């Protein structure tokens with residue numbers, strides 16, 4: 477794993493956007509894996525600014541999002557489909573038919589999991605996957621204890637994840653308790669992974685990722701088995717890492 481340390485959230489976002497833009501320019505038909513949550517919002521903003529200023533084109537790009545809440549439709553402001561439209565897709569020249577997100581209202585969720593896994597394979601897999609990390613080490617919505625061999629599947633969200641994501645909803649009771657997520661093996665099949673980590677709340681997760689064992693109790697630890705992972709982390713997340721981890 478390669479770690480790039482940056483000053484703050486803004487620098488992380490700028491650096492991540494540059495990284496992605498560079499890959500898109502090199503390969504205009506790139507298959508991008510995308511994440512939601514607070515962490516990548518600044519990166520998406522920088523991608524939009526660059527698109528408007530420099531005209532980087534996403535017309536041939538295909539995207540696959542990590543996950544979606546079960547029960548939320550695309551017009552629900554808290555669905556990840558709405559999030560992606562609102563934070564990125566509506567403001568770049570991407571063909572929305574090439575943007576893939578699991579459906580939160582599919583008639584048969586098992587079937588939806590198979591369909592999603594299959595569509596990623598049929599596209600030849602993901603070239604660059606963007607990831608955030610939950611404070612309990614979750615990636616996508618793969619909570620602690622998820623098998624490293626898992627494919628796209630249905631999950632029960634951990635109480636700590638519901639709590640952490642409640643900030644996007646008006647009441648905690650509105651946060652769905654289930655989601656569909658790419659599995660750990662789906663994520664690991666990506667040719668390259670870019671993990672973004674920012675802020676005090678992610679300090680312990682970064683510490684555990686770097687110094688802990690590879691274990692299903694901390695899903696992100698599996699990234700150490702991947703040959704091409706870059707972490708962009710800000711100073712607050714990295715600060716006093718050695719001291720903290722003693």
Ligand SMILES: N[C@@H]1[C@@H](O)[C@H](O)[C@@H](COP(=O)(O)O)O[C@@H]1O
Nearest residue numbers: 512513514515608609610616617
């Ligand atoms: N499913 C998402 C993850 O993909 C995200 O990386 C994580 C961290 O979110 P945030 O960036 O808001 O801290 O939590 C959410 O639950």
